[in-house]
Amino acid sequence: MISYIRGELAALETDKVVVDVGGVGYGIYMSSEAMGMLPSAGHEVKIHTYLNVKEDAMQLFGFLTRDDLEVFKLIIGVNGIGPKGGLSILSQLTPDDLRFAVMANDVKAISAAPGVGRKTAEKLILELKDKLSIEDALSHSEESDFLPAGGAGQEVQADAVQALVALGYGSTEALRAVKKIDSSDGVTVEEILKQALKYLM
Secondary structure (H helix, E strand, O other), rough: OOOOOEEEEOOOOOOOOEEEEEEEEEEEEEHHHHHOOOOOOOOEEEHHHHHHHHOEEEEEEEEHHHHHHHHHHHHHHOOOOHHHHHHHHHHHHHHHHHHHHHHHHHHHHHHHOOOHHHHHHHHHHHHHOOOOOOOHHHHHHHOOOOOOOOOHHHHHHHHHHHHHHHHHOOOHHHHHHHOOOOOOOOOHHHHHEEEEEEHHO
């Protein structure tokens, strides 16, 4: 098993990158989201990898963080979703977005990924709900500055998300907008809503 590859980024292609390690070029399939965050060719990169072995091929799939890789493994563990489908979902949603979409039963957000239909999205939500807890989602949010430390700030942001959903926005879409806002101490739900609506309009 190849856990990660560290080397010089030699090329970025349509759906994969080539990393030069000691004169050997490794082709690694990545989501468009992840590829957009890589440096230009010639820089050193470290990519966490998943090796998919088939009868007629061996393919490497790459991720920028260990968390991205773990979420990918959960996705492809769902019957009917292969590695390419998993990458398609992670090109549409970040791991944290996917967590919240699963918690919120947001079928629309997941089925927006190319090649993922409504039935597949519903199945993914059903199967991953048993493997992802609300506590996990909140802890990952805090690590990525989704929610500030302290219960009061979390409640204000949660209220803002609920208000946006009541206005007709999708749960994941609302979470993304609120995530972009600096919710320092003393900020009100109304202030968060005003800023969030600017991102959504």
